[in-house]
Amino acid sequence: MSNTPLNKKSSLDGLKRFVFDNKVILLFVLLSIVCILIADTNASYVASEVFTRFGRNTCLVLALIIPCLAGLGMNFGIVVGAIAAQLSIFWVVHWGFTGMGGLLLCVLISTPLAVLFGWLLGKLFNKTKGSEMITGLVLGFFADGLYRLFVLYIIGGVIPFDDPNLLERGFGLRNAFDLTGNLKYSLDDISFLTTVSVLSVVSIFSTLVLSSFDKKMGREVNAKQVTGKVVASVVVLVVSIVARFVPILNDMLGSNRLLMSDAVMLGGIGLLVYAAVMLAWKRPEKGSGAFRKLAGFAVLALVLLVSNFIPDVNKLYRSVRLPAMTYAVICFFVFFNNWILSTRLGQNMRTVGQSRSVATSAGLDVDKTRIIATCISTVMAAWGQLIFLQNLGTFNTVQQQSNVGLYAVAAILVGGANVQKASNKQAIIGVFLFHTLFVVAPLAATKLVGDSAISEYIRMFFSYGVIAVSLAMHAWKSGGGRKPGAEGMSAVMMQPTNPAANSRPK
C-alpha cells in the first residue's frame, strides 16, 4: 500500500495519451489549417480578425466556467445576461450618456437585472436538475421571445419612451441599433498608457487595503513587501503619466489601440527584465523548477523579440491592433474565476458540481450554491455582452442576443472543455480556435463552391456541428458502454459500488 498506483509510462504512451486527451483541440487545429490552406487568404486579415474577435467574445465565454464547475453543464442560459445588457444600453443611449461613463452606467443598470434573471434561471435549474442544458437552451428561446415582444412593442407602446431617433413608429425600437458616437469602442479605445495608469492606481489601493486588513486580522504583514509593491506601482503610474508627454512614446502607446508589434516588444522586454530580476533576486538553484520556469520565460522573451525583426512576421504583427483595456478586463475575468474557486464558495460549487448527494451529506446547501453560480454567470454574461456590443458598434436590436449562448458554448467546447470540466485556459484556447475557424471556414467554403452567399449557413452549420462533434468526442473519452471480458472483470470488480463515483464518467 505504500507505493502509489501510478506507474511510469513510456514516452510513446505519453504521446498517445496527450493526443487522446487533447483530441478535440487537435481536431479543430487540423481543421483550421485545412481551411486556411483552402481559403488561401491573407494572413494579416485572419490575424487581425481573430484578435478583434478575441477581445469581443472572450468575456462571454469565461462566463461559462463557473456554472460548468458547479454541475450545471454548459450554461446556454447566458442569453438572459445578454438581454440584460441590451436593455441597459437602450436606456443609457436614450439618456444620452456616452463613452466610458455611459458604459459604466450600463454595467450599473445591467448588473441588478442580470442578478434577477440569474436568480430566476437558477431557480428553474434547481427544478430541472440533470437537464440544465436543455432547460437553458429552451429558456433562452423563451426569454428571446419575451425580449422581442418588449423591444418591438412594449417599449414606447406601453412604457413611455419618447425618442424619435430610436423608435420606429412611436413604439418599438429600430431594427438596427447604432452605437457610433456613444458607446462604440468606449472600452476598446482606452489607450495602453491610460490602462497602465488605472491598473497601477488599483494596485496601490488594493495593496494598502489588503495590508491594513491583514493588520486588523492580526496577521503578520511583510512591511517591506507592501512598501515595495506600492513604490513599484507609484513608479509605474508616474512613468505612464510622463510617457504621455514624450511624443514617441505617446504615439506608440498613447493611441487608442496598441499595435501588436509594440505589444510584442513591450512583452518581450518586460518578460526579460522580470526573468533577470527574479534570477538576480531569488537566485533559484540550477535545474530547479523555479529556475527552469524563469529560463523558459527568458527564452520566450527572446523568441518574441527576435520574431519581431523577421519582416513577414513583423508585417503580421503590424496588422493587428489590440484594445488594451478590453484585454485587461479579460484578465480580470480570468482572475475573478480563479479567485472565486479559491474561496469556500468556490469549493462548495465544485463539490456540488461533482456530486450533489455527497455535497448534501457534507451539509452544503446545494440549491443555493447552484443559484449563486447561475447568478455569477449571468452577470458575467451581461458584462461580456456589453464588451461585445461596444466593440461591434452596431447591433441588430431584435436578435443580437439569439446566438450568444450557442457561440460561447461552441467556443469553449472547441477549447477542450466538456460539460463537467472547463477552465480559463480552455476558454481562451477555444475562443482563438473557434474564431479562427469562424473566419476561415466561410472563406474556404466560398472558395470551394464559388458562391459567397453560403457563408452565413456555413457559420450556423459549423457552430452546431462543433458542439455535436465535441460532445460526441467527449463521450468517446468517457468510454460509454463497457463489456467486461474475463480479464477485464477484476478491474470492474475493483470499482466502488458508489453511486457518486459511478455517475461521473471517468
Place this chain on the structure above:
Amino acid sequence: MDKEYVLNMEDISKEYFGNKVLKGVQLKVRPGEIHALMGENGAGKSTLMNILFGMPVIHNTGGYGGSIEFDGEKVTIDSPNKAMQLGIGMVHQEFMLIPGFTVTENVKLGREITTPTVASSLLGKSLERLDKPAMADDTRKALDTIGLNIEDYAMVAGMPVGYMQFIEIAREIDKTGIKLLIFDEPTAVLTESEADRLLDTMRVIASKGIAIIFITHRINEVIAVTNSMTILRDGTFVSRLETKDTTAAKIAELMIGRKVEKLVDNMGQDNRGIRDDDVLLTLKNFYVDMPGERVRGVDLNLRRGEILGIGGLAGQGKVGIPNGILGLYPSSGEVEFDGQKIDPSKLGDALKKGIAFVSEDRRGVGLLLGKSIQQNIIFTAMQIQGKFLRKFGPITQFNGKAAKQHALEMIKALDIRCTGPEQYAGRLSGGNQQKVCLARAITMEPKLLIVSEPTRGIDIGAKKLVLELLAKMNREQGMTIIMVSSELNELRSLCDRIAIVSDGKLTGIFGPDASDADYGLAMSGVVEGGKDHD
C-alpha cells in the same frame, strides 16, 4: 472518570407502521474496544445504527423507544448533526467521496479551513479563502494516524477501492472529539490484504481510546479483531459475548437460529428420478457485473428435475447469478444449458433456449404494471416463442381468442384473485402479482424456471401459496427450478439442495437438514468443503 461504557443503548424498540423491527434491543460498548454488531439481513442492525446516528428516517416515522447513554450522559439524538457533535462518526458502506477531488479536499469536505478576506468581511463567510496548507497538514496527520501512505494532494479518482475506504476513515478521524466510530460493513468491498490492513487500522484507532462498532457478516474477521459482540436476530437481542469466550460455530448458530414454522405443508408425491449425471445447467467460472450483487467466479451443476436453492446475505451476489444467465447484466464465463451453450451477452438467448425467469424486481422488471393480466401472462411467450400469433406469410397477427382462453386457464390454475384477465397488473396485490409473473413463466413451458426472491414483499398466506405452487410444478410437471431467496427458512422447506453464496463465490452446497452452524459459517464466507448432499 469511571464509566464502564461509552455507549449504552437500553431497551431500544422501533416500529415502522405497526411493524416491529426492533424489540427491546440493548447495545453496550466500552471505550476503546472494538465491538461487533452481527445479525442476518433484517435483524435490525441498520435500524439500530440509524437510531444511533439520528437519521431522519427514524424521526419521520415516529421516533424510537428506549434510552441512549453516551459518554455517561443520557442523550437524545435527533439529527446526524447532533450525533456528530457528540463525537459519533460513521464510515459509510457507500463511499461519500468525490473522485475528482484530492485526498485533502475529500477529507476536509464541508469542513474546509478558511481565512477571512476583504471580500468575506463585506459579503459573508462563504467568500473566505481556503487555507490549503493548513488543510493539507490536518489531512497528513489523519493519514499518518491510520498509516495510509499516500500523498494528500493525490486525486481520489482511479485509486483502488481500499484507499477510498481509508480516506473515508481519515475523514472521520480528522473530525475533532470523535469518541465512537461506526464501520458499516467496511470490508465488503475490499480485497483480502486490504481487509487485513483495515483490521490493523481499526486496532490502531481503538488503541487511541476510540470505540468502534464493527458491522460485518464475516465471522473470521470478528474473531480476529473484536473484543466483544452483540448479536441480533429478527429485531431481538440474542446475546452479548466476549470474543475470547466464543467460537465461530457458536456465533454462526446464534446468528441464524432455527425457525420452526413449516412453510409448505404438502409437497406432493415425489416420484422424480434425479440423477447426478443428468445435468441440465452448468456454470463454469461465471462472473456477473451486477452493481451491488457481483458474482465472482461460480461453478455450479444443476441436475434435471431438482429444486436448487441459492441463498446468502443481501449484496453477496446470489441475485446476480440469474440476472447474469438471462443477460440482464454483463457477465463472463461459461453457461451450458441442456447441451447447448448460452450466450448471455445476447439478451433473450436464455429465454429462447427454454429458461424462464421470474425477477426479484417484480414491479420494475417483472411486470408491465400498466397492462392487463392477460397481456402480462402471454407477453414473453408471444415475443420470444411466437405463441398466440397467427401467421399470414410474413405478416403475423395477434390471436386474441387463444390468449384470452389461456389467461383464463392460468387465472384458474394459479388462483389469481382478480376481476378478470383485463384487470391491470398494477392493481393486484403483491401475492397475485407474483402469481401473474409465475403464470407468464409457465406459459413459456420452460425446461428451467428461475425464480428470484419469489416471496419478497408478499404476506405469509400468499407466500405459502406461491411456494406450494412451485412445489407442485416441480413434482407434477417435473420442471427444474432454481430458487433464489434471502430467506433460508423458505429455501429449506422447498429445496433439494441449497447453495450458499458469499462475496460472489459459492461457499457451500448443503441439504435442507444441514446444521445452522454450517449455514451460518457459509453465509459469513467461511468455506468448508462445499460438499454435495443428497
